[in-house]
Structures are given as C-alpha cells and as structure tokens.
Amino acid sequence: MNLRLRKRRDVACFFVFAAFLNNLRGASWDSYMLAINGIIPYEELFLAFEGWFTENVIATIMIVPFLLRCVTPYIQQTESYVESYWK
Numbered sequence: 001m002n003l004r005l006r007k008r009r010d011v012a013c014f015f016v017f018a019a020f021l022n023n024l025r026g027a028s029w030d031s032y033m034l035a036i037n038g039i040i041p042y043e044e045l046f047l048a049f050e051g052w053f054t055e056n057v058i059a060t061i062m063i064v065p066f067l068l069r070c071v072t073p074y075i076q077q078t079e080s081y082v083e084s085y086w087k
Contacts, residue, residue, distance in 0.1 A: 001013055003068055003072045003076075004068060004069050004072050004073070005065060005068055005069060011065075014064070014065065014068075015061075018060060018064060019057055019060045019061055019064075020057065022060075023053055023056040023057050023060060024053060026052075026056065027049050027052040027053035027056060028049055028053075030052060031045055031048040031049040031052055032045065032049075034048055035048070
C-alpha cells in the first residue's frame with residue numbers, strides 16, 4: 001500500500017480501515033463507556049454512537065487524504081521514516 005493514496009486499492013484500504021472500521025470501533029467503545037459511567041443514559045446510547053461515528057468519518061475523509069498526499073513526501077525525507085516497515 002502506498003501512503004500517498006496513488007492507486008484505487010490504496011484509497012479502498014484507506015476507506016475500509018481508516019475511515020470506517022477504525023471509527024466504528026472508536027464510536028461504539030466510547031459511547032458505550034459514556035453510558036456505563038453514567039454520563040449519558042442507556043436510552044441515548046445509539047444517538048451518541050451515531051453522532052460520534054458520523055462526525056469522525058466526515059473528519060477523517062476530509063482531513064486525512066489531504067495530509068497523506070501532501071505531507072507524506074516531507075515525512076519520507078526525514079530520518080524518522082523507515083521504508084517498507086509495514087510490509
């Protein structure tokens with residue numbers, strides 16, 4: 001996978017794992033924790049999940065692709081970048 005989202009496969013992986021699954025897990029866990037700790041009533045659990053998930057997906061889709069395409073070339077030039085680390 002190319003970090004700069006050059007191919008359709010890269011974009012598909014981004015949408016599935018970064019935009020959808022990651023935010024699904026985060027929204028479900030965090031809204032459930034709010035209900036368990038008494039911050040929100042259990043009746044509002046789905047409403048909290050729905051808002052949290054929707055807002056995170058929109059923010060991820062709007063911000064992350066721009067950063068991956070524009071900032072990655074600068075990060076790759078630094079010493080902190082390790083080529084083929086995730087392969």
